[in-house]
Amino acid sequence: PRVGLAEAARALGALEEAVTAYRAALILEPERPGVQRGLGEVLMQAGLHEEAAVALMRAAAEAPEDPELRAALTRALLMGGGVETAASRDSGLSGDLSVFHLEELLEFLGLQRASGRLHLRSGGQEGVIRLYEGRLVDVEYPGLPSLAAALVARGLVSRAWLDALPAARKGGDADLIRALLEVPPGPRPLPTDFVERVIRARVEQGVETMLRWSSGQARFEKERVNEPAFAFGHQDVLMSVFTRQDEAQA
Structure with missing residues (x-):
């Protein structure tokens, strides 16, 4: 339910609510695939690049062969200014x-x-x-x-x-x-x-x-x-x- 709420909020452009829902989903269903990635992507949309990079790193560790995810992580790192x-x-x-x-x-x-x-x-x-x-x-x-x-x-x-x-x-x-x-x-x-x-x-x-x-x-x-x-x-x-x-x- 939390993931569905997060996706709905994201589709409506309610990024703050989407971030909150994704983080709640991580607490309730930490092993659910795609939650870290969704959180990272929403954080990127919200301009929170450093936090996005951390979430995308965790997502990439679960799917190291995904080229799109690796590219998103690289963008987050570069845009965050830390790298x-x-x-x-x-x-x-x-x-x-x-x-x-x-x-x-x-x-x-x-x-x-x-x-x-x-x-x-x-x-x-x-x-x-x-x-x-x-x-x-x-x-x-x-x-x-x-x-x-x-x-x-x-x-x-x-x-x-x-x-x-x-x-x-x-x-x-x-x-x-x-x-x-x-x-x-x-x-x-x-x-x-x-x-x-x-x-x-x-x-x-x-x-x-x-x-x-x-x-x-x-x-x-x-x-x-x-x-x-x-x-x-x-x-x-x-x-x-x-x-x-x-x-x-x-």
Whole structure:
């Protein structure tokens, strides 16, 4: 009934009443398909672009293959002013962390299957999240030791092993990860699932740190990224971070 009331109010141009009815429907029938989308579209009509973007993000998460919904989300983000296109549309976008927080930006980039680097700056701190087709690959942020230093500190590889790697293996973390899988650092190769857990822990640690940055700027730069050995879905990473935070507070 609430959805029908919302649709009727929208058809009559009573946008405020339609928004109220859609929000009531979300409370009464949170799993009903199309309610988030309807709310987002009405909020767009009412000029409430930031609120529309949040609703459309949630709708797009339920229907990631819908091109019209993804296009509507992009329009809402751009019109809301929280995210702006860069000088060239193909070069990326920029945004305000006080309007769209990190989890919302990751949701948007995940829906776009974007590959590149998300740069964050807040209060003099800077961080980077690298993505491949919307999935998280690695992170950089203040205080995080390099992957090579972390591996040596944990006794997983030796400095001699690192020094013996060909120059082509030392171009960055992605090259080092492949080396771990292909060039055994000891008598036996490191198990693939173990290496994956080490990399994922670093990604989760970085995301957890940058989630605390509630103000500042975000800038995403598209770039060609070779398929990495490991990449993690943003929703899985965020769920792990939030679960760990809840357990720490319990």
